[in-house]
Amino acid sequence: MTTQSMIEAIRATLEDEMARDERVMVLGEDVGTQGGVFRATEGLKQRFGADRVVDTPVAEAGIIGASIGLATAGMVPVAELQFLGFAHQAFHQIGFQLGRFRYRTLGAFPLQVTIRAPYGGAVHAPELHSDAFEAMLANAPGLKIVAPSTAADARGLLTAAIRDPDPVIYLEPLRGYRLVRDDVPDGDHLTPIGAVRIARPGTDVTVLAWSFQVVNALEAAELAAEEGIDVEVVDIRSLVPLDEAGIAASVTRTGRCVVVEEAPRTAGFGAELVATVQELCFLDLEAPIVRLSGWDTPYPMPLLERDYVPDTARILDAVRRTAAY
Amino acid sequence: MTTQSMIEAIRATLEDEMARDERVMVLGEDVGTQGGVFRATEGLKQRFGADRVVDTPVAEAGIIGASIGLATAGMVPVAELQFLGFAHQAFHQIGFQLGRFRYRTLGAFPLQVTIRAPYGGAVHAPELHSDAFEAMLANAPGLKIVAPSTAADARGLLTAAIRDPDPVIYLEPLRGYRLVRDDVPDGDHLTPIGAVRIARPGTDVTVLAWSFQVVNALEAAELAAEEGIDVEVVDIRSLVPLDEAGIAASVTRTGRCVVVEEAPRTAGFGAELVATVQELCFLDLEAPIVRLSGWDTPYPMPLLERDYVPDTARILDAVRRTAAY
């Protein structure tokens, strides 16, 4: 066990995977000499050289498109998008090329590609740097999407993503990079993709969250406990594939559910969770599932983002209302 | 009243709006001399000239980006994307520029822009030509999204879209272009954006659908009626803004709900409808809301698309199950 911040865990994992498998390479804007704008790739170029740690031109579609080609040449690219908000410049390549090559070629061209992208609000960054865009990617078939909330899972999921034979979008919480620190298992640590983590067991209300909102949910759960409400926090971790069984098991037990996400509400991934839960747990539900989210507005100016991104107070309020329903 | 196919209604509306307002212009790939690959802009270049009906280079981000600029210069651009599947080449411009200019500039740069795009399956076109991508756009704030299922609404919603001070994505059903024919009111006909249409009143089960799936839903409703199930078909028409009240009113009455969409299920717009209904009608629901959709696979080869896109039989089956729950 080593205590690490998320960014340290990510950096260490990249280094270990590159050392383990010489086909693994890192590419993106500023990932080389500078080691990434958040230092996720610090030291990698020095250790593995400019052929395996590549500063690309500023061209997101090119980066993802090239990663597709690199994978078909037998490399294992780990592409960094500087912020998830610039994934959209590559949206056609991510959603409709990367996610479809295996299918299109009847399995002849599987793509072992990982895309890392920081995202999430409340760090005083402007729009596009902060927005949560998970749902748009989740609706594109053929992509796996993971979003760790602990340093241990940051390592476990990144290891699993890089070794996964299929494309994985790996979402990193800007706010958690340095704030979140926990024990990371030593050695080869893989977190299975497609399984929730019960971040806190509880009996009264299930809160479904992922990425940094798990931290808020855990805080809210502690506060709720003081009021006698026992909250179960389920860390979704893997949006695609979704652990339907794990989610259903929790809500079946509690009968009450709150979903937390940072994206605008309309057609956010929270809607998918609500729809899944109501399908699988219809008869167990004792209260309507509450969705917390960003609002259906563009991401506001940074001084207002605390009013936009769900926080502990809003989660606690929703938990109370749901418990009391 | 004139009986028209949807494509005729669209063409006539474009012509009338261009005649009414000289700021209205049409731009896109093949919209000029050829009159569009589906003939939606036929004759417009001849009548209004090459300055107002513009064959652009093949560059979707450029088309939408330029439309933004044109709107700020006082034009009223109606951009055509040849297929919605190529909207993704412009995804950053649509979701994160077009939808945000008013907000970003505190109202100083509103964008009166319409984007027309054909989409939808079961017409033997390859992937990307057929896929339903509504949810990805619906999660991007600042965009209105409409999808008519009748020729009358094709006219009414396109007129409303072009005159709306905000950007509107106007989705046209490939399969309905010539198949759907109905009476279109003469003169200035506007369909309000943000209001459902009760396509068929009923008392037992509500089916929520839009675009061509409304046609399938109506067919299924007729078959269900023979079995004694009285289906209410609600044509969503406007995905954003969503007529929550109209939807809730129907489901509150019937207590049962089936949602039909063509997109892959995970994070499709159907999830949003389920989440909204379960929130607003929780105590009225007598059965789980059933989602019908494409599968969580890429769009299959054309010979298999009838197995992919929901059809009358699947809707009828879902209606039966929901009614019997």
Place this chain on the structure above:
Amino acid sequence: MEPYRLLDPEGRLTGDLPDGLDADRLAGMMRLMLLGRRLDEKAIALQRRGKLGTYAPLSGQEAASVGSSFAMDTDVDRLVPQYREQLAMLHWGLPLGTYLLQRYGHPKGARLPEHGRLYPQQVALAAHAPHAVGLAWGMRLRGEPGAVICHFGDGASSEGDAHEAMNLAGVTDAPVIFVIQNNGWAISVPIASQTRGVIARRAEGVGIAGRRVDGNDVLAMYAATAEARRRAVEGGGATLIEAVTYRLGAHTTADDPTKYVDAAELEDARTRDPLVRFRTWMTAEGLWDDEREQAAIAWVDERIEEAVVEFDAAGPADPAAMFEHVFADEPPRLARQRAEYEAARELGS
């Protein structure tokens, strides 16, 4: 910018015959060009009978496809094609029957040759250009021999992806050759509305080699591509070849070009038919004659007939294919959907 040319419009060789072209290979090029011309006819007929979805005829572009393909080494080089590159795809070993099945929308039409050096045909314009760069770059990193050739059109060249790909090819020294088939049209949009620039000049802007070539001259296309390939495999980086040619047919079988193509312009273009030019020279050189033409046509027709037989024998599409190859392993949610599908299907039948 005058296009590079080896055969003048009258079919006279104006320079040296490129290395590596013996009588057999020249005849092979002629045969593949003939195959293209006749495939167009056959496929259009099949489409009219409802057997194909849409078909994109290649007539007029035979020289650009075949010349550029023959200059590559299909044993090590890779092809990343746009649609309308059926000849290049066949040259890389795609069975013609598979190609027809693909145009029919049959799942079996998605099967690529085992050797893995042929990419799937791309639907989204220019989206495959960065793939070609990544592939070539990866081959360099892996120390694999060969180069990559990637075809796309004048229309596709306006897409952002084309620029990003070419610029990336420059900085990565990727052994890739972009062949831009400037056939005068992007569906109904003429090149004059597509760009005011010279496409080949874009190479200078991104620091790769650029060449404007007469795309109706199969020898010039061969020579320019061979030179580009030599540079690529020697570590000299990428090349952009603009093949100046003309689309003699419709965009696809769904298109009616009489609406927008000027009849006189088309007539004029026909006088520059690449097949005629090459045949004239071959005949003058004693490398071709009526007999060989007849034999070639018989061979071509036979291949097409065989393909149609294979096509007809494919049987109905298997719906189970719909759920396969999404991921290496099927996630539970998809398994549940498959069950839902099967239940609904039972019901429907």
Place this chain on the structure above:
Amino acid sequence: MEPYRLLDPEGRLTGDLPDGLDADRLAGMMRLMLLGRRLDEKAIALQRRGKLGTYAPLSGQEAASVGSSFAMDTDVDRLVPQYREQLAMLHWGLPLGTYLLQRYGHPKGARLPEHGRLYPQQVALAAHAPHAVGLAWGMRLRGEPGAVICHFGDGASSEGDAHEAMNLAGVTDAPVIFVIQNNGWAISVPIASQTRGVIARRAEGVGIAGRRVDGNDVLAMYAATAEARRRAVEGGGATLIEAVTYRLGAHTTADDPTKYVDAAELEDARTRDPLVRFRTWMTAEGLWDDEREQAAIAWVDERIEEAVVEFDAAGPADPAAMFEHVFADEPPRLARQRAEYEAARELGS
């Protein structure tokens, strides 16, 4: 490709002084350049005290911004800026206090001048380039006078949007001028890794005029932009100006350039300081002296002080602003969310 230059590195005029530059305007240019240099210092200090989010210093690029801006007519022309164009934005009438509020993340910082000729600062690289084209094209269609100027960086020039925009400018005869600030860096990535090409040459590939200009020479920037503007308003179409300059500071206040900038290279770049060059020439011409420098600095400092006062007086951000201006009319669903927000806020307070 040798950049066009009017002032040599020693500050000697090597050609004719461009038309339209009298002593007053030259002094105005000098003042705005000085303002830029001092604004950097002040803003970095404010940022260190937690008053600004991040700030992108412009030092080194004063001549490219100011020269290109002064060549435009702000009464009719429009500016479509990237970040780091604070000087151009101020020239177009953005209050400095508003600019600082914007960098602080305050909603009031989003207010643009009433006249409407200034676009919002763009976050996504090159995404504003097609906007500029559409705007210019629309002005031509509407018969409005003037032209559009759009700045972006060498990094942004690699984006697909840049290519699509420039090609579209060509075919639409849009009166637009792209000024690419080639400052040697895209954050930590040097121009050699960004492209192997010559950016100015991209103009030929898309059929617009292109010019490579010494971006540290304010007179050359002025002259090249004035010529481009003349062409644009006379219907001659678009121009791409590559301003070859150097970023003397950090990418932003969040960046530590010592990690990747070679100290000797930076030292060398400092010898080409655009401010020094212009001041040398101005002084030699008798258009500038210590007294004027002191007066200008006083004027600059006063403007900055006023702006900071305005900035401090802005008050807290009003959360109600969060729900405003999504659409012309608020849809019911958003109204419901606003109520939900207000209920939660009451609860939180």
